[in-house]
Amino acid sequence: MHFDSQYFIELFASGLTKGSIYALIALGYTMVYGIVGLINFAHGEIYMIGAFVFFLASSLLTVLGLPMWAMICIATAASIFWAGGYGYTVEKIAYKPLRNAPRLSPLISAIGMSVFLQNYVMLGQTEKYLGFPEVIPEFDFLEPFASTFSSSDFVIWVTTVIVMLILTWIIKFTRTGKAMRATAQDRTMAELVGINVNQIISATFIIGSALAAVGGILISSHTGSIHYYIGFIAGIKAFTAAVLGGIGSIPGAVLGGLVLGMAESFATGYFSSAYEDVFAFSLLVLILIFRPAGLLGRAETEKV
């Protein structure tokens, strides 16, 4: 078979885009897992809610007649605010009371929260697909690459890189970030040295949710539609990415997201697009069986 390099580059670009989004959502999983050891099943729903809030806010602002750039800024801020708010509240309601419960309890609670939020949005909004506004303009300077990738691909890459840099800065240099790392290593010890662990856990949920909201806006604008179910699939895939990279590890989440996005893009491009989700799930099953610690994670040993 003749190797079509143009096609290969297209798949690479779309894999990079998908991977960036997975990475953004996976960060939320991995940060929460690192600190409270919980798979926040409802994280995908936060991403979906972020996209819905952006959709509603931008519609409102368009009706009010605001210019495009102001609309995007305000709607993004609204989306981040509400996504963060939902993340914070979900933690307070569904996980905080279960911090010392048997391991399965918070997981079941998380699944319940996920089902609840999905149906909450379905009942509150609609069960139909909604057209999402195209908020990313066509950039002239990308004209030569138009056949390979679109401006929205480009914006997604750039935004992801910027968000990652900001996150790295927060975690490495701010007080909150340092407290987060301390809490992730040893919660009891962190508490003893005067870190307000509850506050740190809340902050983690809020930051993770904000990242998910950004991911939600970007991908919805890219695909042009939203639906109450998008969070579920994206959530599982992002979780796959987090596990692939090694859950609990922040660079791992980014790497995992990119690897998963690429793998999916090439698999659908060269085999069949109908089984896109099957590739991701099979990959998840395989990693967990053969390398449960992930690419960058460390294996845990239970103390007896």
Add this chain to the structure above:
Amino acid sequence: MSEPILQVQNLTMDFGGIRALNKLDITVHSGEIAALIGPNGAGKTTFFNCVTGIYKPTAGDVFLTPGKGEKPVSIKGLKPNIVTGKGLSRTFQNIRLFPKMTVLENVMIGRHCRTKTFILGAIFRPPRARREEREILLHSYRLLEKVGLAAFANDFAENLSYGAQRRLEIARALATEPHLLLLDEPAAGMNPQETEDLNALIREIAAEGLAVLLIEHDMKLVMSLSQRIFVVDYGSKIAEGTPKEIRSNPAVIKAYLGE
């Protein structure tokens, strides 16, 4: 001297870059009570975990004689349940009972590896399965009587007192019909009377032909019970001998009292 039941040779265990056990050689003979002592963090529990298959040792070998007159077999790296099946059973330093099961059921779990009934047997209950179930029940109940917990048979294990929980762990371990019993700090948290009863219980167990290896910090108990004592410090064996020899061993005194 009688035949060896447990032969540990050159046992080494590394965690990352830390050497928890360093070339340990320990031999326990059948029918004897031996003790493993040493300061906190010396690697005693790690030794138990390596021998029982919970950890995979980095190097060295472990041989167990799975019955009278049989040849020793290597149990290094075998899964814990296989090791138990070969006749080595243990208790845990931080009690690991099944809290939401009854006291009797806890002991019945110990009979698992000596019985066979599986899915179909459980559903259709042929005479063989019924007999087996009755055997499990009677055997377990007798063990409860032996450790003095028969009166609590139907209580939840979590409702027992600390000392009683430790005795229940011993009963559960005995239910697996071991040739060698490893006891990890059986007297921890017990009052003097309970310790006294434990002393008698361990003697009774040994009198029935079981070998016992215990980790213990209560020196009075160790000195009164054991025929042979191993002392470890920083993962290495620093002394071995009878209680009398150990008491006057300068290396041991140094390890315990410091320079």
Add this chain to the structure above:
Amino acid sequence: MITAKDIRRILLVSGWFMILTLPILGMRVDPLSDNILWRLKNVMWVGLGTVVLQSLPHLWHLYLYLQAGMIRLWHHLMGTPPHKIVEKTAHRDSLINRVITNPRQRAILCAVVLTLTIIYPQVVNEYQINIMIMAFLYIMLGLGLNIVVGMAGLLDLGFVAFYAVGAYTYALLNLHYGINFWMALPLGGIFAGIFGLLLGFPILRLRGDYLAIVTLGFGEIIRVILENWIELTHGVAGIVNIPGPTFFGLGLTPSQKILYLYYLMVLFVVITIFVVNRLQDSRLGRAWLALREDEIACQAMGIDKRRTKLAAFSLGAFWAGIAGVVFAAQNRSVYPVSFSFLESAMILSIVVLGGMGSIVGVILGALILILLPEYLRELSQYRMLFFGAILVLMMIFRPQGLISVVRRKYDIDSIKAEEKEGGA
């Protein structure tokens, strides 16, 4: 008592929830004009609802306080010394558990329930019978999942995949080879059980939360395959015209067929209860329970972790497969959409609501969750919302479920008597 601080807190929380729900419940975009439709009434309801919910504990305290005051007043007026109010903290088994642990009462209860079940289709119409058949199906599924989640403590979120395997086994074997219900019944179970073994073998060594995600992924894989492997499964169009169960080759009228299916389901449920009950008090059942409590201690006691878990996992899968065959026969058609994750979540809700590990609890859970939305039609669109909320609320307020598990109490005297016989 309610202090000013409490009131401030209540108002703050309610205000927060109103802000939170403002976009999703309070706004909607009119798809035709792109205008915003404001629905602030919804948000007001949320505010009011959260105020009421938060006040409930305070009102309860107020009630207790007033009650105590009244009693004191009463004694004061009557001149009798006031009794101390003794709090009921002592642990007592619930009524239902006291009944089922007493052999005679249990026999009576079973007889009464069975009689009612047998009479039921004679006094209600076909629609009601059909609903009951569905409830029975969910009892079967719930008890099957109960083996895996409740007894062995393995959170299986892809249970519906095995249900799908059973349903499609019957549908396809019937379509291509004309195999009837009775032949398909064991085959569906066995196929699903084999799937369970194949999946369980690699994944059962995973930690609990990873296991949950992998099973969920597996459930989705099966559904996507059913939707896309059109040559085999006809995709979303599904497979239709599946015959119902045959009755010794006799032709039955439609209403007889429903009755027949009903009694068949009763039989299946009775068999399921019998099997699960026997498993619970067996060597294997005890091992499952112990494994749920402490894996390391279990292994140290000689239990083969892998084999024991695999038994639970594949037995649960087998049961789901049987239920799948029944489902296909009852609906006369199968579609991939019937086997989504939400179905797994629903079965899990049944088990969690009823009480993990408790047979009576699971039956009760299935009846409540299946029958309630059927009879409260206007609520049926909220059913998944409700199921999600149940999972969260049960974990927080009553993790043991409506009916907590009782462990079997052995008759010590008879053991002693036997021992004397054996010892003599």
